[in-house]
Amino acid sequence: MAGRKENKKMKKCPVCGGGLQHGQTAAPFFIDEKIIIIKDVPAEVCADCGEAFTKSSVAGQIEDILDKVEILHSEMSVVHFKAA
Numbered sequence: 574m575a576g577r578k579e580n581k582k583m584k585k586c587p588v589c590g591g592g593l594q595h596g597q598t599a600a601p602f603f604i605d606e607k608i609i610i611i612k613d614v615p616a617e618v619c620a621d622c623g624e625a626f627t628k629s630s631v632a633g634q635i636e637d638i639l640d641k642v643e644i645l646h647s648e649m650s651v652v653h654f655k656a657a
């Protein structure tokens with residue numbers, strides 16, 4: 574992103590203070606009566622407690638995916654996150 578410098582400090586887990594590593598997680602979303610699970614979302618995963626934190630940089634892509642999935646009249650959808 575232009576104009577924003579990456580914070581190069583090692584991020585720490587807000588739950589236990591452990592080190593965060595790059596990884597992927599499955600993120601569930603509840604919209605109206607529907608459940609949408611997005612798999613393989615880029616995330617930072619705690620090496621100690623396993624807690625996963627979705628990266629804020631993928632929020633826009635998640636919204637796009639949710640918009641598309643919402644059209645499907647399915648009560649529960651499982652989709653894969655695809656990096657643009």
Ligand SMILES: [Zn+2]
Nearest residue numbers: 586589619622
């Ligand atoms: Zn942790």
